[in-house]
Amino acid sequence: MKLIDGFDSNYRYILVAARRARQLQGGAPPVIDTLSRKPCRIAQDEIKAGKVKWIIPETPASPVEVAGEMLDKAIGEN
Numbered sequence: 001m002k003l004i005d006g007f008d009s010n011y012r013y014i015l016v017a018a019r020r021a022r023q024l025q026g027g028a029p030p031v032i033d034t035l036s037r038k039p040c041r042i043a044q045d046e047i048k049a050g051k052v053k054w055i056i057p058e059t060p061a062s063p064v065e066v067a068g069e070m071l072d073k074a075i076g077e078n
Contacts, residue, residue, distance in 0.1 A: 004047070008056070016054045017043045 007013040020043035
């Protein structure tokens with residue numbers, strides 16, 4: 001399956017489209033003119049038009065890394 005432009009995986013595309021479709025179902029107005037009335041299709045059209053912005057959240061540090069940083073601070077190492 002071909003990757004959608006601007007996405008690192010098809011899974012992320014589906015997540016973004018689903019979240020935007022949920023917003024549309026909740027009453028958010030579409031940001032593009034479209035003939036479709038289906039929220040999923042409208043969300044896909046908005047993504048294709050570049051009107052939906054998204055970011056990859058920064059992954060939190062693992063507990064081991066956090067513990068190591070706390071230990072370094074406690075004993076004065078940087």
